[in-house]
Amino acid sequence: MKKIALLFAGQGAQYVGMGKDLAEAYPEVAALFRRADEVLGRSISSIAFDGPEEELTKTVNCQPALYMHGLACLGALKQEVGDLPITAVAGLSLGEFTAHAAAATFDVDTGLQLVARRAEFMQQACEMTSGAMAAMIGADENSVRDLAAQTDVDIANLNCPGQVVISGEATKVALAVSLAQEAGVRRATMLNVAGAYHSRLMKSAYEKLATVLGDIALGIPRYPVICNIDALPVVEAARIRETLREQVTGTVRWQESIEYLADHEKSDLFIELGPGKVLAGLAARIRKEVPALSISDTASLKTAVERLKSLTP
Numbered sequence: 001m002k003k004i005a006l007l008f009a010g011q012g013a014q015y016v017g018m019g020k021d022l023a024e025a026y027p028e029v030a031a032l033f034r035r036a037d038e039v040l041g042r043s044i045s046s047i048a049f050d051g052p053e054e055e056l057t058k059t060v061n062c063q064p065a066l067y068m069h070g071l072a073c074l075g076a077l078k079q080e081v082g083d084l085p086i087t088a089v090a091g092l093s094l095g096e097f098t099a100h101a102a103a104a105t106f107d108v109d110t111g112l113q114l115v116a117r118r119a120e121f122m123q124q125a126c127e128m129t130s131g132a133m134a135a136m137i138g139a140d141e142n143s144v145r146d147l148a149a150q151t152d153v154d155i156a157n158l159n160c161p162g163q164v165v166i167s168g169e170a171t172k173v174a175l176a177v178s179l180a181q182e183a184g185v186r187r188a189t190m191l192n193v194a195g196a197y198h199s200r201l202m203k204s205a206y207e208k209l210a211t212v213l214g215d216i217a218l219g220i221p222r223y224p225v226i227c228n229i230d231a232l233p234v235v236e237a238a239r240i241r242e243t244l245r246e247q248v249t250g251t252v253r254w255q256e257s258i259e260y261l262a263d264h265e266k267s268d269l270f271i272e273l274g275p276g277k278v279l280a281g282l283a284a285r286i287r288k289e290v291p292a293l294s295i296s297d298t299a300s301l302k303t304a305v306e307r308l309k310s311l312t313p
Contacts, residue, residue, distance in 0.1 A: 002268050008091030015275050017051075018296065022301070058194075070098040071101060088226060089226070090226040121208040131167065131168065131196025132170035136188050147180065148166050158255050163285075165191070170196075228254070231259070272293065
C-alpha cells in the first residue's frame with residue numbers, strides 16, 4: 001500500500017472554470033461551493049466557475065477560490081476511492097491553509113474565513129507598496145542569495161533545484177534581474193503578480209493576520225502538516241499560528257518540504273490537488289523516483305483514480 005502525501009496549490013495556479021465540472025458531477029462538491037458562498041456572503045463559486053479572469057486573479061478572490069478548489073478535488077477523490085492511506089499533507093503558500101483544512105486542524109468554514117482575511121490583508125499590503133517578484137531559473141541557491149543581498153530583496157521561494165524566486169521593491173527586483181546573468185543565473189523572469197509576496201513588504205499583512213490567528217480555535221492535525229517556513233511538521237496550536245503568520249513574509253521552502261515528505265514521512269506517492277500540474281512537476285524534479293498525480297477536474301480525476309488503483313492494489 002502506498003503512503004500518500006497530499007499537495008495543495010498556491011496562488012498563480014488558478015484558471016477560470018476551476019471546480020465547475022467537479023461541482024456538476026459531484027453533488028457533495030456543489031454543496032461545498034454553495035456553503036462557501038454563504039460563508040463569504042458573495043459568490044466565490046461563480047467567479048471560479050465563470051470568471052472573468054481579471055476578477056479571479058484578484059488576491060481577495062483567488063485565494064478563497066483556490067482553497068475551495070483544493071478541498072473540492074479532495075472531496076471528489078474520496079467519493080471515487082474512499083479513505084486514502086494519507087501519511088502527511090503540505091501546501092505551497094496559500095495551499096498550506098488548505099492542507100490544514102484537509103488535516104482538520106480547523107474546519108472548512110473557519111479555514112475559508114481565515115483565508116479570506118489573509119487575502120484581504122495581502123491585497124492591502126500590495127496596494128500600499130510597489131512590489132514585484134522574479135524567478136531565477138538554472139541558478140545556484142547561494143548565488144541567488146548573494147544577488148538578493150546585493151540588491152536588497154528577499155528570497156521568496158526555494159521551489160526545486162535550480163529554481164529560486166525573489167521578492168521585494170519593484171525597482172530592486174528589476175535590478176536583480178538585470179544583474180542575474182553575470183551572477184550565474186541562466187534565466188531571470190519577472191512574474192506577473194500583484195506585489196511582493198513572501199517578503200518584508202508583506203509586514204502589514206503579517207501583523208493583521210497574527211491578530212486574526214490568535215482568535216481561531218485549532219485542533220491537532222489528523223496528519224502531519226509540513227509547514228512552509230521550516231519544512232517540518234507542526235502539531236502544537238501555538239506553533240501552527242506562528243508558522244501560518246511567518247510564511248506571509250518568510251521563504252517558502254518547498255524543495256525541503258518535498259524532501260521531508262519523501263525521506264522522513266516515507267511518502268511514496270504524491271497527489272497534487274488544485275489547478276495545473278506545477279507541484280507534481282516540482283516534486284518530479286526533487287524526488288523523481290516518487291510518482292506524482294495531479295487532480296484538477298473530472299478528466300484528471302479519472303486518470304488519477306485509474307493510476308491510483310494500479311499503484312495501490
